[in-house]
Each structure stands twice: as C-alpha cells, then as structure tokens.
Amino acid sequence: MASQKYWLMKSEALDYSIDDFAKDKRSDWHGVRNYQARNYMRDEMKNGDLILFYHSNANPSGIAGLGEVIRTGYPDFTQFDSKSEYFDKKATEEKPIWYMVDIQFKEKFSHFISLEELKRNKALQNMLLIRHGRLSVQPVEEKHFKIIQKISFAHGGK
DNA sequence: GCCAACGTTGGC
DNA sequence: GCCAACGTTGGC
Numbered sequence: 001m002a003s004q005k006y007w008l009m010k011s012e013a014l015d016y017s018i019d020d021f022a023k024d025k026r027s028d029w030h031g032v033r034n035y036q037a038r039n040y041m042r043d044e045m046k047n048g049d050l051i052l053f054y055h056s057n058a059n060p061s062g063i064a065g066l067g068e069v070i071r072t073g074y075p076d077f078t079q080f081d082s083k084s085e086y087f088d089k090k091a092t093e094e095k096p097i098w099y100m101v102d103i104q105f106k107e108k109f110s111h112f113i114s115l116e117e118l119k120r121n122k123a124l125q126n127m128l129l130i131r132h133g134r135l136s137v138q139p140v141e142e143k144h145f146k147i148i149q150k151i152s153f154a155h156g157g158k
Numbered sequence: 159g160c161c162a163a164c165g166t167t168g169g170c
Numbered sequence: 171g172c173c174a175a176c177g178t179t180g181g182c
C-alpha cells in the first residue's frame with residue numbers, strides 16, 4: 001500500500017498496556033488532549049496504517065507491539081462526559097474539540113524494545129521519539145519503522 | 159501577538 | 171519524586 005503510514009502511540013503501561021490491548025483486540029484511543037496529536041488522528045491516520053504501541057512512564061519504557069488503524073478520526077466521547085477526567089466543558093456535540101481513532105491489535109513483540117535500545121541504535125538517532133519525546137501520537141518514518149520491524153524479526157517476531 | 163506563569167509529560 | 175522540556179493560558 002503506497003499511501004500506508006506509520007505511527008507511534010503512547011500509553012502508560014499501568015493505565016492501558018499491550019496485554020490489555022491484546023485482550024480487547026481493538027480499542028478506541030480516547031483521552032488525547034494535545035492539539036498536534038489530535039490533528040494526526042483527525043486528519044492523517046488512515047485505515048491500514050500501522051501503529052507502534054509504546055509504553056510510557058514504564059519500567060522500562062519502550063515499544064511493546066503493533067496495532068493497525070481500523071477507524072479514522074471521530075469525536076472522542078469522553079470530552080462530553082462531565083464525569084470523565086477527560087471532560088472538556090468547551091466541547092459540544094456540534095463542535096467537538098477532541099478526536100480519536102480505533103486501532104486493532106496485531107502483535108505483542110516477543111522482544112520488548114526499550115527506549116534505551118532505541119537510543120543506542122545509530123540508525124534511529126533522528127527518530128521523532130528520540131528528538132521530541134513528549135508527543136503522545138507521532139508519525140514514524142518508514143525507514144525507522146522498517147528498522148524496528150527488523151529488530152523484532154531478529155528476535156523471533158512475526 | 160507577546161511572553162510570563164503555570165501545567166503536564168515522561169525519563170530517570 | 172525530581173525536573174527539563176515543552177505546551178497552554180491569560181494579562182496586557
């Protein structure tokens with residue numbers, strides 16, 4: 001697929017881990033409250049795009065597996081829910097502010113690729129994750145994705 | 159529209 | 171728990 005893109009999405013492992021994702025099979029990605037991350041989900045993510053599932057605030061942090069976009073951007077329901085920690089009083093059903101996508105579980109890496117390992121890899125020095133660590137949904141260049149895939153293959157990944 | 163103050167993320 | 175880096179808010 002020529003137009004296929006690659007992304008990295010962060011989840012706090014204590015909150016929602018790759019094992020939770022594997023169990024659910026699919027998940028919506030509610031709760032993102034950063035405009036740049038929202039724009040990627042609302043405007044740029046397409047069905048079939050592949051997702052690196054990243055554990056942040058974890059011990060260690062790193063890439064835990066793979067997912068795939070199966071529903072493009074639509075309003076994040078939690079912005080309308082006054083009981084939700086993600087409630088946004090400025091948002092209305094007519095004018096939603098926050099968007100999310102749905103992703104499907106594909107694979108849990110048999111070899112967890114820690115941030116330390118990513119940083120050590122010379123070919124990944126320019127990866128956005130390394131340069132700009134805080135963005136919770138970010139594009140991944142194809143060459144970087146392929147390298148990560150290769151690392152997974154080298155450790156018996158699918 | 160600038161920018162100081164404040165809040166959040168996330169590695170360590 | 172600390173704190174650097176960065177994003178957001180709000181006064182002017």
